[in-house]
Amino acid sequence: MTGQSAASRLQPSRLRLGRRVPNLYAWATILPVLILVAAFTLYPFGFAASVSLRKYILTQPNSHPFVGLRNFSQVIGDELFATSATNTLIFTLASVPLVTLLGLGVALLLNHPLRGFGVLRALVLLPWAIPLVSAGIMWKLILHGQFGALSGLLFQFGMIKDYIPWLSDPSLAMLSVVFAHLWREFPLPAILFLAGLQNIPPELYDAAKVDGAGVWARFWSVTLPLLRAPLLIIVIYETMIGIAVFDMIYVLTGGGPGSATTLISWFAYTATFKFLNLGQGAALSFIIAIALAVLIILYLRVLPTEEEATS
Amino acid sequence: MTRSNRLAHGVLYLCGAALALYIIAPFLWTLSASLRLESEIVLRPPNWIPAQPTLSNYLYVFTGQVPQEYGERGLLRSSITQEALRLPQGLVNSLIVAVLVTLINLSFGALAAYTFARENFRGRSNAYTFILASRLLPPVAVAIPIYLIINQLNLLDTKTALVLLHSAFTLPFTIWVLTLYFQSLPREVEDAALVDGCTRFGVLRYIVTPLAAPGLAAVGAFAFLFSYSEFLFALFTTQTINAKTVPVLISETANNPDASYTLIAVGIVLSIIAPIIFAIFFRRFITTGLAASLGK
Numbered sequence: 001m002t003g004q005s006a007a008s009r010l011q012p013s014r015l016r017l018g019r020r021v022p023n024l025y026a027w028a029t030i031l032p033v034l035i036l037v038a039a040f041t042l043y044p045f046g047f048a049a050s051v052s053l054r055k056y057i058l059t060q061p062n063s064h065p066f067v068g069l070r071n072f073s074q075v076i077g078d079e080l081f082a083t084s085a086t087n088t089l090i091f092t093l094a095s096v097p098l099v100t101l102l103g104l105g106v107a108l109l110l111n112h113p114l115r116g117f118g119v120l121r122a123l124v125l126l127p128w129a130i131p132l133v134s135a136g137i138m139w140k141l142i143l144h145g146q147f148g149a150l151s152g153l154l155f156q157f158g159m160i161k162d163y164i165p166w167l168s169d170p171s172l173a174m175l176s177v178v179f180a181h182l183w184r185e186f187p188l189p190a191i192l193f194l195a196g197l198q199n200i201p202p203e204l205y206d207a208a209k210v211d212g213a214g215v216w217a218r219f220w221s222v223t224l225p226l227l228r229a230p231l232l233i234i235v236i237y238e239t240m241i242g243i244a245v246f247d248m249i250y251v252l253t254g255g256g257p258g259s260a261t262t263l264i265s266w267f268a269y270t271a272t273f274k275f276l277n278l279g280q281g282a283a284l285s286f287i288i289a290i291a292l293a294v295l296i297i298l299y300l301r302v303l304p305t306e307e308e309a310t311s
Numbered sequence: 312m313t314r315s316n317r318l319a320h321g322v323l324y325l326c327g328a329a330l331a332l333y334i335i336a337p338f339l340w341t342l343s344a345s346l347r348l349e350s351e352i353v354l355r356p357p358n359w360i361p362a363q364p365t366l367s368n369y370l371y372v373f374t375g376q377v378p379q380e381y382g383e384r385g386l387l388r389s390s391i392t393q394e395a396l397r398l399p400q401g402l403v404n405s406l407i408v409a410v411l412v413t414l415i416n417l418s419f420g421a422l423a424a425y426t427f428a429r430e431n432f433r434g435r436s437n438a439y440t441f442i443l444a445s446r447l448l449p450p451v452a453v454a455i456p457i458y459l460i461i462n463q464l465n466l467l468d469t470k471t472a473l474v475l476l477h478s479a480f481t482l483p484f485t486i487w488v489l490t491l492y493f494q495s496l497p498r499e500v501e502d503a504a505l506v507d508g509c510t511r512f513g514v515l516r517y518i519v520t521p522l523a524a525p526g527l528a529a530v531g532a533f534a535f536l537f538s539y540s541e542f543l544f545a546l547f548t549t550q551t552i553n554a555k556t557v558p559v560l561i562s563e564t565a566n567n568p569d570a571s572y573t574l575i576a577v578g579i580v581l582s583i584i585a586p587i588i589f590a591i592f593f594r595r596f597i598t599t600g601l602a603a604s605l606g607k
Contacts, residue, residue, distance in 0.1 A: 025511050026430040029422040030438055033482050040479035041445040044456035051455065109326050120327055122594050123334050129590035130583040131540035133558040137565040137579050138337045141344060147352050147572055149340045156356040163355065183337065188601070195602030244449050247542045251562050265451050273547060278455050285452035292449060 052283040058276035071283035075271070081284075083259050084267040087174065091263055092242035094178050095185070099238050100231070102182060103189025108223075110190070111197045121194070128187035136251035139180035143167050143252075167253055170260040177252055177261050184248070185241065189234045196230040197223070236299050240292055264288055338583075345369070345576035348378065352572045368577045372398050394564045395574045397552045398581055401560040405539055406585065408470050408556060412477040412538040413531050416485045420534075421527060423482075424489035425515045429501070439490070446483045450543055461548050468550040476548070477538040485530040488600060492526035493519065529600025532593040536586055557582045 052071055054064045075081055110121050127135060142149045145165030154160045166176040200223065208218045246265050249255060255262035255270065262270075265288060272281030344352070345368055347361035367378035372395050427439050457476065466472035501514050509517075520527070542558045549555045561578040564570050590597065 023432045026426045026432040029426040032419050033423045033442060033486065034438060036475065036479045037442050037445045037482065039460070040457060040476055041448055041453060044453035044460065045448055047456035048452055106330060109323065109330065112323055114320070114323060117327060120331060122591060123331055125590045125594060125597065126334060126587060129536055129586045131542070131558045131586065133542050133562050134579050134582045137561060137575060138341050140565055141572065141576060142337055142340060147357070149357065152356045191598055191601050244451065246451065251565050268451050272455055281455055285449065289449050289452045
């Protein structure tokens, strides 16, 4: 970063030749983007930081006294915090492996150059391409307690006596959300893994075959190590998605029944927009942001780099 | 083909069929639900294919003509009437916002990315890092202040606010992918054109843009799909049909306990047509764009 700007300072020839125009051009082209990004991310972030340290309730618009970390301690002390943090942990621990494994399985399947699989590769994009809200509501119709297709199917085959309220039964709601989320999320890992698989030189498999490696041995010793980069990206990305999941909860369960599917981001949303307590909402958002940052750093540390993997 | 080979193929095709069913079954159920009368919804088990397929639900959304059956049974409540009838305008809003966001990404995004790829100027790395790092903030962390800013700019309940917000959220990814893409193009032709007196903008316009068309198609598709689908910010910066987008409208319909199951299904079908066409049309670019973002 500094190395480059120092280097350009060490090149007076550019100035002597009167080439200041490119710099003007450069700034003119990036300035609109810089302003937009600063206005809607940097400034709001600073603002949120300030709000999180104040008592800031929309119903009391004229008084925002500084309260230090009290918003943070109040939020963490809230009994919904423990519930929503636990729910988020359960949701993430269930959904990240499921999404990753299904994505990997689909990629391994689609990697076979069979006739007709081209159509499948196009189909796989669909759950990912449609709005999350649309996917959520589709599943709401499928899981509906009175007219849902899933209950209908099980009923048709005589596997259940009565329709099951998948989304309003506290013990089933979380599972149902995870499955709806899985359908929506597996395409991205599938596409990334497929791209990774297609980058593996076939000679490696030939060499492994010559060495007498079976299908499993080839998978463990060739495929999986070479998929480390997409795997890392997918696990980090899906964890972030899991922690930030919002749209799906909004349309499927609204955090309920009770607090059965109240995840941490839903808790932050209700604090902010239902109870209009912006200070606590901002404090919660910061806790989420910090958790995400810690997780990303942890992942990057735990998973070996590519050089280590290949050496 | 040996026998074990044929068996393997059979297993693969079986898995493929299961996958296809898993993906399209929810779509088919939604479509089938949207094509039936409300009275058919309550059947247990349901008619998987409607006994009397009807377009009357769609007709209602576009013309306001109440399907006969609803009128007779007094099933239609005022709330759902309004919400479902707003869908066509919501579709227009969504498409306007998404197209504008795409155009901003393709113009301002490409302009900035080309500068990052080829120009050397003081502050380049800092500006680049700043733009990319902005994506690491979770949206919920900036939601409140963004609401206040939009309010201060007097842009609440406008499509302009959505265009600005969605552009701010998509441009970093666009610039990242396009910068890598531009850097991967051969430099010599561009340098020759510069020596011949072509401006940097001229080089981008006449030489680089045609070469980078696949990359531009990919980021354009991402920007479109993101903006069309975005929900959280559309939810709390819009209030009326003046700016409400499709995801907001269908979520209202779906969260209305009085809402008719069939009309909700109609809403979903209408909301997914554009992105599905888009995804299929730009499939190749989307796939390669995603693969490129693996960071090679």
